[in-house]
Amino acid sequence: DIQMTQSPSTLSASVGDRVTITCRASQSISRWLAWYQQKPGKAPNLLISKASSLESGVPSRFSGSGSGTEFTLTISSLQPDDFATYYCQHYNSYSYTFGQGTKLEIK
Amino acid sequence: EVQLVESGGGLVQPGGSLRLSCAASGFTVSSNYMSWVRQAPGKGLEWVSVIYSGGSTYYADSVKGRFTISRHNSKNTLYLQMNSLRAEDTAVYYCARVDILTGSTFDYWGQGTLVTVSS
Numbered sequence: 001d002i003q004m005t006q007s008p009s010t011l012s013a014s015v016g017d018r019v020t021i022t023c024r025a026s027q028s029i030s031r032w033l034a035w036y037q038q039k040p041g042k043a044p045n046l047l048i049s050k051a052s053s054l055e056s057g058v059p060s061r062f063s064g065s066g067s068g069t070e071f072t073l074t075i076s077s078l079q080p081d082d083f084a085t086y087y088c089q090h091y092n093s094y095s096y097t098f099g100q101g102t103k104l105e106i107k
Numbered sequence: 108e109v110q111l112v113e114s115g116g117g118l119v120q121p122g123g124s125l126r127l128s129c130a131a132s133g134f135t136v137s138s139n140y141m142s143w144v145r146q147a148p149g150k151g152l153e154w155v156s157v158i159y160s161g162g163s164t165y166y167a168d169s170v171k172g173r174f175t176i177s178r179h180n181s182k183n184t185l186y187l188q189m190n191s192l193r194a195e196d197t198a199v200y201y202c203a204r205v206d207i208l209t210g211s212t213f214d215y216w217g218q219g220t221l222v223t224v225s226s
Binding site for chain 2: 091096
């Protein structure tokens with residue numbers, strides 16, 4: 001099974017900061033990587049698919065990159081609404097795997 | 108507008124059973140791929156099961172043999188039958204639509220329903 005590992009687990013940042021979250025796969029997954037945002041008590045929301053394709057309605061300050069085993073989610077200028085938990089996710093052979101999550105906190 | 112509304116959660120004793128429902132609107136369940144994802148209290152997301160438009164079903168190892176995913180086409184509803192429940196099955200259960208173009212991401216989610224397994 002392919003394992004997905006996110007870092008850091010927790011990230012403290014301020015409004016206006018540029019932040020990057022990393023997701024590493026235990027083996028190459030090409031560009032089959034998605035990112036979700038989840039706020040407390042709410043369902044996750046799909047931000048990015050296929051490593052770098054921004055979903056409709058997602059602000060352009062979010063971007064994704066990477067291929068193979070290393071991927072990043074970047075928020076170019078943090079807004080108050082961005083403080084949440086972020087998950088990466090991969091699909092392979094009829095199975096879906098999430099990273100353990102990165103909690104983005106206000107510094 | 109796509110909507111997914113889960114129901115059926117609650118408190119159940121270890122070893123018991125529960126059936127979750129997910130009523131869909133704005134699209135046809137049987138023409139899409141549908142999945143269940145759960146989240147234990149304070150923990151991350153865990154994929155549980157998927158049913159493809161052709162009817163094939165797949166499960167996470169943690170629930171294989173105990174959970175069954177199904178759908179009712181005329182009711183446009185997805186189900187998750189959960190048997191032999193364990194304390195570690197305690198979680199919020201979300202139904203989610205899988206993006207049919209790639210089959211790889213969850214593009215719409217319900218609000219979730221809480222299942223608590225405890226004596």
